[in-house]
Amino acid sequence: MSSNRIHDVVIVGAGIAGLGMGIRLARAGRDDFVILERADDVGGTWRDNVYPGVACDIPSHLYEYSFLPKADWARRFATGGELHEYLRAAARDEGLRPHLRLDTPLDGARWDADARCWRLETGSGGLAARALVLAAGRLSEPRIPVVPGLDTFVGNAFHSARWRAGSLAGLRVGVVGTGASAVQIVPEVAREAASVVVFQRTPAWVLPRGDRAYEAEEPRPTRAALSAEAEQLFAARIADSRPAAALEARAREHLHRQVADPGLRARLTPDYAIGCKRAVFSDDYLPALQLPHVTLEPTELAAVEPGAAVAASGARHAVDVLVFATGFETTRPPFARLVTGRGETLAQHWAHGMTSHASTVVSGFPNMFVLDGPNSALGHHSAFEVIEAQIDYVLGALEYIAAGLRPLEVTAAAEAAYTALIDELADRTVWKRGGCASWYLDEDSHRLTLLWPERAGLFRRVNGTFDPRPFEPAPCGLGPCDADPAEIGARVPV
Template sequence: MDVAVIGAGIAGIGMGAQLTRAGRDDFLIFERADDVGGTWRDNSYPGVACDIPSRLYSYSFRPPRRWSRRFAPGAEILDYLRETAHAEGLEPHLRLGEPLTSARWDDENGCWRLATPRGAYSARALIMAAGRLSEPKTPAVPGLDTFPGRAFHSARWDHASLAGLRVGVVGTGASAVQLAPEVAAAAASVTVFQRTPAWVLPRGDRAFAPGEPQPDRAELSAEAERLFDARITGSTELAALRDRALAHLDSQVADPALRAALTPDYELGCKRAVFSDDYFAALQQSNVTLEPSALSSVEGATAVAASGARYDLDVLVFATGFETTRPPFARLVTGRDGESLAAHWSDGMTSHASTVVHGFPNLFVLDGPNAALGHHSAFEVIEAQLDYVLGALDHLDATDAPLEVTAEAESAYSAEIDRLAAGTVWVQGGCSSWYRDESSGHLTLLWPAPVAEFRERYGVFDPAPFSRAAPAAAQA
């Protein structure tokens, strides 16, 4: 085939749609699960929803008919992605239930050799659209194997009833804040293990009334873009946002001891801020206990906190995030010199234009290094990357020579990311987060500038940073 796409989530479906719209029909989309949807397929926990305004959370080239709420429920987003795949005619291109097991660059023939459990394939270009929220991360808790009850990650939700059960929720990030109030409404008791308190901003969610006009996308986008100024250390915008979060906490939590336990000691935005109208209220219910320390160990049915407190539980829910800085798919991809993508990224993910990597010709990574946003919708960068890839494919057609970005271009881009990130809360905010690489400390997940700048600079393919390799036929 001409193009192989790995993953059928937001990026993979978007890539397939744009390939089809560009008249490129020689492609396959490999998806390890039996359905499309990516993170919105995998995360079905109670309360799951978008924390970006719904109107911004869709492809600009395919707006939904309408959303039901200001912040769309997860099932509604999944339906939208399924509908998009069908409407864009992607079914013949989908290989569901067929995971990639390896991808190796064949330099002699100028193509990628792919393997799956069903067979072998070759493709001129390989597009990794596996995402960064696809591999659940569960901490290695001593004694967890002795726990007699149900234990599962929030992205692998066990839908059996929680009625009458004692539930422990491990974590206080975005997923935990959404699911904890729902679990508290069903379970006999809930213990929330908080290693680090989160900054919580009011959500302001509500249902749209029948016939109510949907919010203007351009206005919402401009509002979101202005939020970048609140990610700059020392800015007045950051101070105003911090005041808003503290006012929300003060108005919701009257008990000074509980309020102190819920007050972060790092700057707002350093970790992912969360949005909720009911999390603080849930923590004050009579059947809910906030344990202000991490889960330390498990002794049979007893969960032991780092503080020494002990809790007898029937269910353990790990809302502990995902493997983000070390994506597992990188172990499957081997480049021109026999180096795996995981080895290339051993000191942190690097790229040029957040999309191409030196040593890996004709490889394009979507939603990978520095391609996430800390202030806007994920669709914004992904769509810019789709345009970049289409331009690169056109260039491949014209030159018939593999495209490999130079080491110098990749190094210069990494230096530019460091420069842009230096004054942000993600670097100076006084916390450790999944935005930064645990080994190098570099910001490797986020684009640290307004998204308009990314679109302008990297939403159009530029062949200048690429080496001039001879066509494969000439090499042979």
């Protein structure tokens, strides 16, 4: 690669967001783009996570590009392998291979104000772009807690997203965590291992899953029907609402139906409102915890010894394998340290929590767009809904950049107004008022920085179409300029 040529667009990341952006660019006839990917294949989360039982918890026909539907999903909830193959086929069939630069990590990106472009350094050399699209995602950097003595462990220890276990037959396995990955891993590991101990710092609300294979000639649900059903679930994310109480009652009934022992039920009952942390879906996790060779340790992992894991309770558990199902670096994305705009890095700009305008653009970072970043995840719906709206926004913005006017840079006032809007919407939700700490909240400011605190349809209406007015100086020749940029998006109908 050469830094002498300035590409129209460089995309960082070849997961759902990056591939979707590339497909839409190609379909629009915009061929001068590059997709950087640090791994040797596309697929993002669904490439990295290959642990036993990995699957989506959103219905298959809703967890796909609306512009690239798949009629023959095998199950109601697609497995990780089928999702990875769907994304690989999308890249292949939509002609993205010539645009992909695999095994090419981003080492740094800096805005060149004189040349009005982004200068990028990668593991394969330098290149430049008029527009930079960051699509590295939120679930790409595993987080392993600091545990005293972990370096002395003589067995096999790894994060669930870096699965490297062979046969577990005859081995003693410790699983650290009780979130979405753990509830899929534990039943599968319990089928093979000699013993399993699950370290539970905080119990999770478990809802029934109802997964099954589709029959060959069975009519499939439509994306529209599934989307409408998912939108109804947002009402349960409003704190102290009737729908929230009904959802909690459903989870309690599931727990009572599957766990007879009142002592174990008590240890598995959260003390926070449902939805405050990510609810999990499983029909076999709670039964697996009651198998004779499975132990629920109701405290967190506190220390590791050469052949044992020590819980905060003081209990010692002999283990040969330690699996850390402990989540990802979400609120402080590592890629932010690599990107420098006008005078500061993105990490510095986000030192007190991620902020943006329209969940996609950031003040001080011209011609830069972040997909699946600040306030662009959903706690009740498919990630594809927001990602596709963001792609539409970026495509509109690229038309302005192509017109050759000044670089697009959102005003600080517009970003502050949007941040205030997010805070106002978030304050009434279970994510802020549910009585828990979660990866949805910034650890410093305690703001809700990961989720869009409203319905997916409202995200599309507010953020799915590019509006030039919040940018400075406003490109008045191409759009309306009769409003104060600070007021744009300050209020939305709820």
